[in-house]
Amino acid sequence: MEVLLRVVLPVFSALGSALLSFWVTRARMEAAFAKEREAMADRRIALLEQYIKDREEAGKRYRSGEVARDFRLEVRMIHEKTIAPSIDAPPALPSREQYSAGTKPRRALPSKTEGVLALAHEDPNLKPAEIARALGLKPGTVRVALHRHRKTRVKAQRT
Secondary structure, three states: HHHHHHHHHHHHHHHHHHHHHHHHHHHHHHHHHHHHHHHHHHHHHHHHHHHHHHHHHHHHHHHHHHHHHHHHHHHHHHHHHHHHHHHHHOOOOOOOOHHHHOOOOOOOHHHHHHHHHHHHHHOOOOOOOHHHHEEEEEHHHHHHHHHHHEEEHHHHHOO
């Protein structure tokens, strides 16, 4: 019996120490995880509050017309840079050499088409309806202008 006690007692002692250290370590890890979860929740709340504030500001800007005003100002600047000079300048007449050679002078684009192409070139992500609203045109006019431009570009690439 004494031999059995000498063998079993150290095993029980080691097993008890192992279980005790396991539970203490597990409790410490759970406490660390709880702190980390709390920190993540605080970060999420801060991000959500910032997102809500940004969305409210964007909504106020949209309702006040700042976005539309900025867009109209940009369109006006593009118009003054690209379209207005071509409208003010008289159309160039073809020379006698062009007529005698039989080459057809190239037609100038209508001002509406130039405006549409200028806006589409400035921001390729604009939808035809947005371009139409900015220039005061019908959406169909914008779609036709873009289609004709693409068609002539494809034709020019083939030749």
